[in-house]
Amino acid sequence: MSDDIKHEWPLFEVFVRAKRGLNHVHVGSLRAADHEMALHHARDLYTRRNEGVSIWVVRSDDVVSSGPDDKDAFFAPSGDKVYRHPTYYSIPDSVPHI
Amino acid sequence: MDGAQVFEETIAKDQRVEPRDWMPEGYRKTMIRQIAQHAHSEIIGMQPEGAWITRAPSLRRKAILLAKVQDEAGHGLYLYSAAETLGADRGDLTRRLIEGRQKYSSIFNYPTLTFADVGVIGWLVDGAAICNQVPLCRSSYGPYARAMIRICKEESFHQRQGYELLATMMRGTAAQREMVQDATNRWWWPSLMMFGPPDKDSPNSAQSMAWKIKRHSNDDLRQRFVDMSVPQAEALGVTLPDPALRWNAERDHYDFGEIDWDEFKRVIAGSGPMNAERLAHRRRADEDGAWVREAAAAHAAKRAGAPA
Ligand SMILES: [Fe+2]
Ligand SMILES: [Fe+2]
Numbered sequence: 182m183s184d185d186i187k188h189e190w191p192l193f194e195v196f197v198r199a200k201r202g203l204n205h206v207h208v209g210s211l212r213a214a215d216h217e218m219a220l221h222h223a224r225d226l227y228t229r230r231n232e233g234v235s236i237w238v239v240r241s242d243d244v245v246s247s248g249p250d251d252k253d254a255f256f257a258p259s260g261d262k263v264y265r266h267p268t269y270y271s272i273p274d275s276v277p278h279i
Numbered sequence: 280m281d282g283a284q285v286f287e288e289t290i291a292k293d294q295r296v297e298p299r300d301w302m303p304e305g306y307r308k309t310m311i312r313q314i315a316q317h318a319h320s321e322i323i324g325m326q327p328e329g330a331w332i333t334r335a336p337s338l339r340r341k342a343i344l345l346a347k348v349q350d351e352a353g354h355g356l357y358l359y360s361a362a363e364t365l366g367a368d369r370g371d372l373t374r375r376l377i378e379g380r381q382k383y384s385s386i387f388n389y390p391t392l393t394f395a396d397v398g399v400i401g402w403l404v405d406g407a408a409i410c411n412q413v414p415l416c417r418s419s420y421g422p423y424a425r426a427m428i429r430i431c432k433e434e435s436f437h438q439r440q441g442y443e444l445l446a447t448m449m450r451g452t453a454a455q456r457e458m459v460q461d462a463t464n465r466w467w468w469p470s471l472m473m474f475g476p477p478d479k480d481s482p483n484s485a486q487s488m489a490w491k492i493k494r495h496s497n498d499d500l501r502q503r504f505v506d507m508s509v510p511q512a513e514a515l516g517v518t519l520p521d522p523a524l525r526w527n528a529e530r531d532h533y534d535f536g537e538i539d540w541d542e543f544k545r546v547i548a549g550s551g552p553m554n555a556e557r558l559a560h561r562r563r564a565d566e567d568g569a570w571v572r573e574a575a576a577a578h579a580a581k582r583a584g585a586p587a
Contacts, residue, residue: 190572
């Protein structure tokens, strides 16, 4: 039996574009021997009811992400930059279309 | 704030815990166990109905049943995928299932004797699963909740095709009506057991509720299922096999009879009518597929230029 090969297939993350005009969105993961098989499995697993018009697969170990501990270093600096939002600016109500 | 505080706050605010967040070891263990058990149930759950695919009475019923069983495979895979976000390994979970070290729902240890069983499984077993699963769409662990949303969207077809199948048989011959009644008699009580032991004997429930993994108690969900099923049985024209079943205007619920918890325990412990066969079948499928998985891995390695 396959005692020695427990991790025979790598893990892939799957992204599906639901329809034209929308971004690909992460839907889950699956195991496959290679990218081609990952695409076919993703088709069978995540688009059985016309959920998509296009699929991306990415090997999970190729994904680099920010971690919960980086949260402040990454996202806190934008917290105090209120001037990046349109509501920061006061414009008289009488001025149209702005 | 440290990880534990963030976790507590996330739960208190009804937000979702995500894979890389700090979580208590007990939460991770409970989540892995619950998700794995759920995934195993979907996978083993293909067998009772799968047995009828080649014997479905029409091409229409065969196509429907094939799609339904394929969905259950999909549900299993969504859930294994969620378990992997917690550091579990899919191959390892399958091994634990095959070796009997992890459980699956007791319901799948009963045999499917006639084609009416296919209908009753859709109606009652998928119906009970829906009752259980809808609140899990708000479970505190993000990947599990998202998998449940996907699953719930697909379950409605499962229940409706089963009910429609039964309604069709009820319009048929007396023998067909008898088959539907017989299947209902056999599946009703095991379906009620799907909600798990009574609250007073369910020691882990309180912690799961506190962590918002679970949203309702076993007994609450079971009552909800009974209340939903009675009018459906009436519309179908079958009798639910419980003489104690009657409307209680004071409680605003149906009262129902005592569940045979000894039977439940026996089946969970491995002595149900089909336990051995279900596991043997799963083991065989794993062994028969081993050379395919190995060949595919070798082929992929060769094409990638690495030594196989
Ligand atoms: Fe399912
Ligand atoms: Fe189902």
